[in-house]
Amino acid sequence: MVKCTTCGNRWRAFQDRSVPESEKPEEEMLVEGPRPEPTPADDIDFIAAPAVPERKPPVRKKTPRGVVVGVSLVAVLGVALGGIILFRQHVATLIPATAPVFAAIGLPVNTLGLVIEGVKSQPTFQAGRPVLSVTGAIRNVNKVSTEAPPMRIGLLDRTGKTVAGVLVQPLNAKIPPGATRYFAISLPDPPAGAEELDIAFEPAAKGPAAPAAPAADHAAPAAAPAPVEAQPLPANSPDALKTHEQH
Structure with missing residues (x-):
């Protein structure tokens, strides 16, 4: 059926047989439409990232000169004291007065050999x-x-x-x-x-x-007392023997 868009009449239309079957209408081609144009950079909203503070290297505090001198002095004294203790035998031999000092701190020395x-x-x-x-x-x-x-x-x-x-x-x-x-x-x-x-x-x-x-x-034997000659007791002694007179 075919309808006229002007008068509105309708009629039946038939396919033309004179057209060879081999000639078929070209297949409908799909045509891609125009691509959207890229949005200008002006239309893009840029969000700024939060600013990261720059890390500054730590400030090294300067050690006072007096502290450096004090630590160095303590180190030198420690090494010297260790050497004196290690060689205390020779020190006490050269300076005998140091022997009692070493003995007082529990480090006796043998100065006699x-x-x-x-x-x-x-x-x-x-x-x-x-x-x-x-x-x-x-x-x-x-x-x-x-x-x-x-x-x-x-x-x-x-x-x-x-x-x-x-x-x-x-x-x-x-x-x-x-x-x-x-x-x-x-x-x-x-x-x-x-x-x-x-x-x-x-x-x-x-x-x-x-x-x-x-x-x-x-051991040597103990010395014995020298012998003493026995003597008679006095006559008036109560322990003296009584004498008998001869008649």
């Missing part, structure tokens, strides 16, 4: 008398011969107080380098409250010291 070792004590009897036998050895650690000074033997109670003691001089006191001398000392009548033995050299001892006593097993 002699060592007392192997000390043993044993209670025993000599001629029926109680004694404390003390034995030990003196070793020379020097490279030269050294004479042993007197030794002080002391007995201490539980509080550390000396309750008995004696000053003795070792026999054959000159000791060759690396050699050892043995000693045996007897302390008569040791107090009952003695609990500790203290033995040390006494270089500053004044006056002659008693020689070391022999060991307990080599």
Whole structure:
């Protein structure tokens, strides 16, 4: 049906047979429409990002010069003190007055080069008398011969107080380098409250010291009293024998 757009009449229209079937109308082509033009940059709203504050490097505080000098001085003194403690033996040998200082801080030094070792004590009897036998050895650690000074033997109670003691001089006191001398000392009548033995050299001892006593097993026998001739009692003594007169 075909309708006229002007008069409104309608009629039937038929396909023209003269047109070959092979000639078909061209397929409808799809034509892409014009693309939208890009929006100008002026129409775009730009939002500014929040400003990040620039990090400034931290300001280094200058150390006062006095602090630097003080730290350096402490370091130097520490190194010097460590060297003195490490070589205190040589320091005390050159300056003997420093030996008591080292001993006071718990770092005793051996200025003599002699060592007392192997000390043993044993209670025993000599001629029926109680004694404390003390034995030990003196070793020379020097490279030269050294004479042993007197030794002080002391007995201490539980509080550390000396309750008995004696000053003795070792026999054959000159000791060759690396050699050892043995000693045996007897302390008569040791107090009952003695609990500790203290033995040390006494270089500053004044006056002659008693020689070391022999060991307990080599003690000399006690001297017996000299015999006394018996005499008769006086006649007037009540214990005198009565005499009988001859008649």
